[in-house]
């Protein structure tokens with residue numbers, strides 16, 4: 001674990017940052033390819049800890065995985081009969097919540113474990129749902145074992161998905177292969193991160209699996225059907241782009257990201273509107289280049305991030321530098337992310353002399369002038385987005401040090417190199 005002194009800028013940033021593929025699209029594409037009726041090629045695959053865990057997990061239960069020798073982002077997936085194996089989930093929500101349903105289709109025991117910190121992430125809902133659908137599973141959280149019987153009866157199931165949209169996505173992705181498909185009813189507080197469920201639905205439909213759902217986001221239905229092989233092209237990761245784009249308003253500079261999709265289900269796209277509300281200007285050129293410019297000190301914001309919780313660490317870091325008091329709400333479920341992000345953000349912002357308080361479902365942050373913040377050690381909590389949030393504040397606080405910066409490998413192994421290149425401080 002290394003401490004990294006984040007680059008400090010006493011001038012505006014001016015950079016173009018090309019982002020690798022989306023974690024969420026990559027891990028859905030890999031599962032759909034593994035369950036398809038024929039081989040698929042995935043281009044622009046994110047190669048990071050979370051996506052490599054997915055590749056390894058699928059390979060461990062028999063899926064053919066071939067990474068192109070000259071370009072590891074091109075991956076060929078060949079579906080094969082699924083067998084017993086053991087799966088490391090690391091700290092990846094998509095692996096621990098999407099693969100149990102796949103494992104239930106295997107013949108043999110599939111064991112799951114992960115990082116110590118992963119054991120406290122909400123998971124029981126998925127395992128209970130699979131049991132209700134006829135799968136045999138020992139355990140209520142990591143570690144657990146799926147006793148695969150070569151198929152899942154499927155049918156109706158009621159779950160409370162208010163802690164994570166991934167509970168719904170994880171069931172939907174495999175449901176076409178269940179004998180009776182699935183009919184999910186959500187009962188509980190509203191499901192967070194709905195764009196991620198839209199992403200699941202859209203990708204399933206591209207693979208020939210129709211998802212019926214109601215407008216209240218409480219019911220989803222999939223009939224048993226074949227999953228068609230698709231050659232997927234993965235969009236750049238817009239959630240990872242958020243911290244880089246936020247560097248523009250943080251420093252009064254300019255950051256551009258190429259290949260920004262014209263339309264997308266990635267919730268990361270919401271960063272654009274948030275940065276505009278905080279005073280930045282944004283231009284999306286016809287060739288896909290998205291440019292954010294900062295105009296003076298960022299303005300405080302009141303915003304509900306329920307749908308786009310992944311953006312919270314970036315937005316909170318910018319709020320710590322903004323003029324005025326910001327209120328971020330709708331994000332109680334972030335307590336079950338890589339770490340309790342509300343507690344972690346509040347602790348770290350206060351540690352450097354900022355002003356942040358937790359509420360039941362969010363944060364209240366009163367921004368300070370960067371010169372009034374202290375270059376203390378910013379703790380990462382093994383959370384990639386906590387580390388990038390520290391880097392963002394570090395652009396304005398000379399000497400701020402990010403602990404365990406390697407944790408960014410969860411979704412962006414080249415983070416340090418890319419951040420230093422953006423700041424113009426790369427050696």
Ligand SMILES: O=C(O)C1=C[C@@H](OP(=O)(O)O)[C@@H](O)[C@H](O)C1
Nearest residue numbers: 024164165166192193196309310
């Ligand atoms: O399905 C996905 O790919 C994701 C869904 C969201 O999870 P939650 O609904 O648990 O917030 C998001 O935060 C996570 O980073 C990725």
Ligand SMILES: C=C(OP(=O)(O)O)C(=O)O
Nearest residue numbers: 091092093094310337338
């Ligand atoms: C919440 C996140 O990840 P996970 O997929 O592990 O839930 C995230 O990347 O912000």
